[in-house]
Amino acid sequence: MKLAQLRTEGTTVVAEVLGDVAEVIAEGGQDLLLRVAAHPHDIDRDGTRVPLDSATVLTPIDRPPSIRDFFAFEQHMRTSRASAGQDPDPGWYEQPFFYFSNPAAVIGPDVPIRPPTGTRALDYELEVAAVIGRECADLDPSDPTSMSAIAGFTILNDWSARDIQGREMKQQLGPQKAKDFATSVGPWLVTPDEIALADPTRPKGRMQARVNGELWSDGELADIYFSWSQLLAHAAADTRLLPGDLLGSGTCGTGCILELRTSGLRATRHWLRPGDTVELSVEGLGTLRNTIAPRESVAI
Structure with missing residues (x-):
């Protein structure tokens, strides 16, 4: 199933996406969407069909209890390390690593992105996120049933201000305001059977x-x-994951401007400018689009 939160005729509804239309399931938001993903046949449907172009598509997960964003693609790791003049750390291969992002900064498709004040190096990051569907803890990665904790997948854009990030990372505390301003998620929650x-x-x-x-x-x-x-399993070790938690994959190979410029693949790519529209597309998951809003303090 492809599940969406839509705003139609002043009401927020959960709907199943069927091509260019969506079939309304019921009024509701994130909690209902996760219940439908887990038990698709246990909820009576409204049945009304709404053309997608007549509704506002919201982020499917607007209130994640937490966001853990991993660093799980080797090509991106190698390029990121190279951009800092470093060789790959052997410890990276021993376990996955993540940082916590800001759940209050999640936005949906077509919402303008307002860069942090003063950045001259605004970047996108092309990622996929798993959405947790049930509370879980201390999972065994070798147990295939543990994957039932994932309600579905969606696209995630981990917007990044690279110049701010570079200053912050020198203090060995991880990214802070460089990623605090926006994380785009959407457009759909796609259940694993669809992928x-x-x-x-x-x-x-x-x-x-x-x-x-x-x-x-x-x-x-x-x-x-x-x-x-x-x-x-790493995210759930020694803690609890809650319904709606997001686990980002990290950026795929070639999946950000920093990597394109550093690797020499497309060294001429400019940092994002006001008015630029970024579209992230993942096969089976749709397209997540946002435009950079103008801000006088941004000069790129």
Whole structure:
């Protein structure tokens, strides 16, 4: 199923996306959407069909209790380390690593992005996120049933101000205001049965980013180094995951401007400017689009 939160005729509803239309399930938001993902046949449907172009598509997860964003693609790790003049750390291969992002800054499709004041190096990050569907803790990554804790997948854009991030990372506390301002999530929550699952822990799907309609990034979801069961188990170790928690994959190979510039793949790519439109597309998950809002203090 492809599930959405829509705003139609002044009401927020959960609906199943069926091509260019959505079938309304019921009025409600994130909690209802997660219940439908877990038990699709246990809820009576309204049945009304709404053309998607007549509704406002909201983020499917607007109130995540937490966001853990991993660093799970080897190509991105290597390029990121190289940009800082460093070789890959062998410890990266021993376990997945993540940072916590800001749950209050989650936004949906077509919401303008307001960069942090003063940045001259605004970047996108092309990612996929798993959405937790039930409370869980201390999972075994070798147990295939642990994947049932994932309600579905969605696209995530981990917006980044690279110049601010560079200053912050020198203090060894991880990114702060460089990523505090916005995380885009959407457009749908796609249940695992909708995705190419030859290996249930490693969904496949081409990942692309376009800026103003031009293809900039082109990666593959299955290239993730750690399986989703490993990410899930690491996130749940010694703690609880709650329904609505987001586990970001981290940026795929070629999936951000920093990587394109550092690797020399497309060294001429500029940092994002006011008015630029960024579209992240993942096979089976749809397209997440946002435009950079104008701000006088941003000079790129």
